[in-house]
Amino acid sequence: MYSCQSQEIVSVANAEKYKSYTLRNYRNLRQIDRLSEDQKFAIDVVARVLPFKTNNYVVNELIDWDKLPNDPIFILNFPQRGMLHPHHFNKMAKLLKRGASKKEITDCANQIRMELNPHPAGQMDLNRAYLDGKILPGLQHKYRETVLCFPSQGQTCHAYCTFCFRWPQFIGVEKLRFAMQEAEELVQYLKVHTEVTDVLFTGGDPLIMKTKIFAPYLHKLIRANLPHLKTIRIGTKALSYWPYRFIDDVDADDLIRLFDDVTAAGKHLAIMAHFNSMEELGTDTVRNAIRRIRSTGAQIRTQSPLLRHINDRPESWIALWKQQVNLGCIPYYMFVVRNTGNSYYFNVPLARAWNIFRAAYSRVSGIARTVRGPCMSALPGKVQVLGATQIKDNEVFVLQMIQGRNPEWVLKPFFASFDDQVAWLDDLRPAFDQSRFFYQDELDMLIESNMLTEGVV
Incomplete structure (x- = not known):
């Protein structure tokens, strides 16, 4: 305070x-x-x-x-x-x-x-999951190993971030919302898709739900015969915007016991926490909440987009990463603002984003260098900007995918012509007079042949 x-x-x-x-x-x-x-x-x-x-x-x-x-x-x-x-x-x-x-x-x-691109990167169509020919509207399966689950009662938040790329979830237009009604459908989907190792509960914020509503999702997962499922992730802003969820809420103790149940079942529990500014880490309440979560054996991984007006200085990220490490959290991602909603208010050009990331990364110890960035969650996958350099007479961005719709695309370096104003992958041009990036022909074929309709490549 x-x-x-x-x-x-x-x-x-x-x-x-x-x-x-x-x-x-x-x-x-x-x-x-x-x-x-x-x-x-x-x-x-x-x-x-x-x-x-x-x-x-x-x-x-x-x-x-x-x-x-x-x-x-x-x-x-x-x-x-x-x-x-x-x-x-x-x-x-x-x-x-x-x-x-x-x-x-x-x-x-x-x-x-x-007109604000409400569902970027193929969220509404290309990431669909199907079971017995039926679309599961509350699941997304973009990457082979990870399924996203949107519990129907978790499609709101304790407070809304003005930059949120999932803003269509909150505006009351049903056709723009994702929502999962039945935990049993999730289990059945995972029994078919044994390549999945991770389930990410997201929203909205699943921790807006009362524990008695959320618990059946987790209990069904850990009690089902799913040996291939190794990690359960929970994407949440509750640590920032309502840390009392883990301390003083009526069912806070029940929530902590639920976390205990997951780790006792041998599943790795990862809390994917969103911290955008140091102020969110500055209260005794959030520190106590972090300690309580970690006491269950769960890990807290932290992520944020790089935001103009909020954290677009290296010093902001240095302070964030250092404090997160001090509190036992694991810095995970620096994202680039997605091309949706009011992204033009918050976005930072990729060249500047890389310079901020490099300046901050170079001034923290190795224990904070678990963080990856700057990354774009784009149509083909999670694209990381590795830097800008000169190759012969060409000034270029060096890029790679950390995740891809086709796993074979991962960690293949590729190059885009340097432009100090571009803020998103779609606006980059291939370098060296190439007409397309290496993945684009295959991505087009995947889309055209409807090979994505089963949720995985």
Whole structure:
């Protein structure tokens, strides 16, 4: 908690319970009067298009309201005017100013959303999983060894990150959502796909669910005869935005016992935690939550995109990685912002991203160099920028895949012409006068022949 706010803040530890703030009630926050009416109106406009939710822990213990409008946690939670293109912002603003109907506002919002690439990298179609000819809408199977599961009751979060690439999960448009209804279908799918070693529960945030709802998914997995399943991962932002989930929530002890059950069954349990800024690691609550999780034998791996306005300096990452290691967490990924939603507000050109990564990586000890980056979760796979260099008369990016739709693509170096403004794989051009990258012909054939419809190559 910031000392400059000590007389204003009421500790969440003394609060009654979790309380969310959305477009409906955020103006009730006592701190919100620090914003101008123009700033509040910008929130009203952008939040009609992009999801907006925060909570009392974030508001009272993480945001430094004396640093507005540049506090990183404020930007991570409260929509900003620049998160919409000017023409989109103005279109919605005009409707609000003239008191348009709810239908007009909703129709306008949906039109804008469909122009924001709501499902990048083939999430909605190419990653589908099938069982007995039936699509399992809450599963994705992009890489051979890993299946993603989206539990139907875990498709929200304690608070929404403004950069989130899964923003379509939260806007109420059913055709844009993934959702898994039955844990039994997941087990049956894994019995057929014995190549799978890892299941990743994701969302939304699976830890938004009560333990009694989430537990059947994990118990069915560990009690089924699935010797090929080695690791269960849980992707969550709860450590950052509601660490009381692991300490003081009514069923926090049940959750910790559930983690114990997984590790006692001989499965590796990995908590895939999202930390974007040092402020998220600065409270006693999050440190206690980390200690409690680790006491079960689970590992915590940490990841974040590189975000303009938030952590686009080497010093930010040095501090993050060092503190994560000090707390017993494992730095895992520095991602590049995906080409969806308001990515233009947060993205950093690949050349600058590489320089930030290299500068930070070179100033931490080997124990923090488990981290990989900068990486793009793109259509063909997880593409890592290895650097920029000169080869004869050509300035190039050196790239490789850490994961690929075809495992044979992994760790094959390839080259793109250097461009200091490009921020995503799709905008890169092959180097050396090549017309295509090495994987593109095969990827096209895979798509055209529908070989991806079974979920794996």
